[in-house]
Amino acid sequence: MPLDPVSVASRVEAFAAACRRAGLKTTPQRAEIYRELARTEEHPDAETLYRRVRKRLPSLSLDTVYRTLRMLEGRGIVSRMGTIRERARYDANTERHHHFVCTRCGLVGDFHCEALDTFPPPVEAGTMGRVDSIHVELRGVCRACQQKRKRG
Numbered sequence: 001m002p003l004d005p006v007s008v009a010s011r012v013e014a015f016a017a018a019c020r021r022a023g024l025k026t027t028p029q030r031a032e033i034y035r036e037l038a039r040t041e042e043h044p045d046a047e048t049l050y051r052r053v054r055k056r057l058p059s060l061s062l063d064t065v066y067r068t069l070r071m072l073e074g075r076g077i078v079s080r081m082g083t084i085r086e087r088a089r090y091d092a093n094t095e096r097h098h099h100f101v102c103t104r105c106g107l108v109g110d111f112h113c114e115a116l117d118t119f120p121p122p123v124e125a126g127t128m129g130r131v132d133s134i135h136v137e138l139r140g141v142c143r144a145c146q147q148k149r150k151r152g
């Protein structure tokens with residue numbers, strides 16, 4: 001699912017502004033890694049980003065991709081999905097949002113829902129600690145996979 005060029009451009013612009021605020025240099029490598037993340041809604045992992053960006057920057061190393069993503073995550077410029085143990089997948093969408101995950105093909109789609117954002121944390125979870133935000137992950141079968149199944 002590639003994003004439309006206008007949205008990509010505004011994400012890239014926001015990235016440059018966030019780097020300036022954080023006092024980070026926007027090196028060509030950082031900019032390319034971010035641009036690749038910004039142009040998709042796939043929530044790719046570091047290896048996927050590495051394979052794609054390497055086509056344009058052959059000198060790029062996987063280690064640089066990991067370090068860049070961790071650094072950007074630490075500054076709140078990108079967000080990371082899932083828990084520590086899973087293979088981390090990254091997201092250029094740092095606005096509050098929720099995910100639809102396809103259990104067949106692994107597609108992760110973003111959706112916004114104010115009702116979920118303002119949903120009070122369940123009391124059952126409150127005994128475990130302080131709740132800072134609620135992120136809902138819906139699992140199911142995406143439309144493309146449903147079509148595939150119908151066609152046999």
Ligand SMILES: [Zn+2]
Pocket residue numbers: 102103104105106107141142143144145
């Ligand atoms: Zn699917």
Ligand SMILES: [Zn+2]
Pocket residue numbers: 043091093097098099109110
């Ligand atoms: Zn997302």
